[in-house]
Amino acid sequence: MxxxxxxxxxxxxxxxxxxxxxxxxxxxxxxxxxxxxxxxxxxxxxxxxxxxxxxxxxxxxxxxxxxxxxxxxxxxxxxxxxxxxxxxxxxxxxxxxxxxxxxxxxxxxxxxxxxxxVPRTTRAQSMDVLSSQANIAGYKAVLLAATSYSRYFPMFMTAAGSIAPAKVLILGAGVAGLQAIATARRLGAVVEVFDTRPAVREEVMSLGARFIEVEGAADASAAGGYAVEQSADYKQRQQEKIADSVAKADIVITTAQIPGRKAPLLIPTAMLERMKQGSVIIDLAAATGGNTSLTENNRTVVHQGVTIIGDSNLPSSMPSDASKLYAKNMYNFLxxxxxxxxxxxxxxxxxxxxxxxxxxxxxxxxxxxxxxxxxx
Missing domain, CATH: 3.40.50.720 (NAD(P)-binding Rossmann-like Domain)
Incomplete structure (x- = not known):
């Protein structure tokens, strides 16, 4: 062979x-x-x-x-x-x-x-390229946000005055989202997380983040870590909750995707325009349309002082370790x-x-x- x-x-x-x-x-x-x-x-x-x-x-x-x-x-x-x-x-x-x-x-x-x-089963975990690469994407998303943001992430108390910690909102608590939580917390940010799956609440809280819950979500347990289509009523309540958190956030990291379909729109233009000037969005769903109305894949868009970075291939920016993990997944499949x-x-x-x-x-x-x- x-x-x-x-x-x-x-x-x-x-x-x-x-x-x-x-x-x-x-x-x-x-x-x-x-x-x-x-x-x-x-x-x-x-x-x-x-x-x-x-x-x-x-x-x-x-x-x-x-x-x-x-x-x-x-x-x-x-x-x-x-x-x-x-x-x-x-x-x-x-x-x-x-x-x-x-x-x-x-x-x-x-x-x-x-x-x-590859089926997302226990036996196939060692071949799960989506998880190994999403882990890197979540990590790099936070670092990219930190270098693009005009302020500190952690709280600082100095003789010249105090600096409040950055407020990070993460939409989606799959593999990428969980790694983003952990990385943002290590950098000293205050983190809030939204996910349609109530089952991830404990994981989110164990990493030191606050979980935002909207009741009545459709069951996503069989979706392999992806988002699923929700009812119109749920979407309305979801938008209201997200809007409040987005308006307060300094950094937003979005990760929601639905296999074979356009990524769900979580942040429309009206919501973007409520964000603070200087805030940053990293959209990991950019390749499938993005979670914001203005996302463009592999491009940075600035709208009314808000920077929107669309990047669906962040693992490629850490090629040594990303290749090592991918190669191991491939070896196990072979x-x-x-x-x-x-x-x-x-x-x-x-x-x-x-x-x-x-x-x-x-x-x-x-x-x-x-x-x-x-x-x-």
């Missing part, structure tokens, strides 16, 4: 495998090919891969001959069109947002595994596909089946089958 690692496109600094994982795969009889400079932006040199047992190969050779092709983001069109029928790809492909492309891959007879579709050094697709395994998006010329993912434009 040959596992090939592609160099990511500009803007993505992570790499699918790191040298220590290459070494482990080589011990299992897997040959690893790495595209030149694939790990350079994550500070893993070609030489470090060679020392781990990998071979440096041109992209064309990897695309044509590797049994499984690894890339974090979707390869550019000119690349994936070179892949012969029957080959296997694995990465984070956001299939619910890329239905047309997944159909093209199915038509091309490619087998695609998207690790963001253990389900490797048998005696060969690639074996065991679709009786619920994790393999859940992560598989396309196979044998068809869309196999049940959620994606319901999407518009998918052949049934």
């Amino acid at each position: 040959i596992a090939g690692v592609l160099k990511e496109q500009p803007g993505e600094n992570r790499v699918s495998l790191v040298p220590e994982i290459v070494k482990q795969l080589e011990k299992q009889g897997v040959t690893v090919w790495i595209e030149p400079d694939a790990g350079t932006r994550a500070y893993y040199s070609d030489e470090s891969y060679i020392q781990a047992g990998a071979q440096i190969k041109p992209a064309g050779e990897i695309l044509q001959q590797a049994d499984i092709i690894l890339s974090i983001q979707i390869p550019e069109e000119s690349s994936w069109k070179m892949i012969p029928a029957g080959k296997v790809l694995a990465g984070i492909y956001q299939p619910l947002y890329n239905t047309a492309l997944m159909q093209q891959w199915a038509d091309k007879q490619l087998t695609a595994f998207s690790l963001d579709s 253990q389900l596909l490797i048998k005696n050094g060969d690639l074996v697709l065991n679709f009786s395994d619920d994790i393999v089946q859940g992560a598989c998006i396309t196979h044998s010329g068809a869309i196999t993912n049940e959620r994606l089958k319901q999407a518009e434009g998918v052949k049934l």
